[in-house]
Amino acid sequence: MGLDMYLEAKRYVAPCDAQTEPMRRAIGAAIGYVPPKEKPGEDASLLEVSGVTVRVGYWRKFDALHHWFVNNTQEGHDDCRAAFVSVDTLMELEDQLEQVSDDPASASEHFTTDEDETLDEDDVDYTLKVLHHAKRLQEQGWDIYYRASW
Known part of the structure; x- marks a missing residue:
């Protein structure tokens, strides 16, 4: 068992x-x-x-991103419930990931990582693609939610 993370788009x-x-x-x-x-x-x-409900993104054991979502969408409560992700929150995450993409050493400024740890470049690139799709769906009236399971 481990950390599975999902970004989902939901539409009534x-x-x-x-x-x-x-x-x-x-x-x-x-x-x-x-x-x-x-x-x-x-x-x-x-x-x-x-x-x-459409799965927009899936990650396995991307702890730094999980902690970012817990702190920015779940008010610090890591309880595996789906949490609404606003347009502003997606944009903030995208900005921070782009900064990390440009300067990998800056990961600790935005994400909970071990000292001197950088985020995997493939994880950052994949997440930026996921965020692009999620923002496009938001523009079409879909709500975006983050959830994780242990």
Whole structure:
């Protein structure tokens, strides 16, 4: 067992929203559900696609990034619950990672690392790509969440 970390995009899918209709239809087809033309009464047995979650990024044992999220989105509580990540928080993380990318020795200024430890360049590059996708999804109305599990 170890630290698994996820950045996820979530979006509410309103039943009468023409913009999200193709998404609802595709998900319904994938799970073998075709909604009736009219929803009869308040039949709780009917399935309805009401939201979508997409994994934007996944890390394994990237402790410095995990501690950054705990301190910046979870108020210091490392409790494995999903935490909302605002646009400003994503931008702050991106700025700090770009600084580390330019000057690897600056990692300890922004991230909890052992003294003189630098972040792996591949992890930094991957995370910057993930943040780019997450910000693009935010612009399209998706909410971004960070969660981890031990």
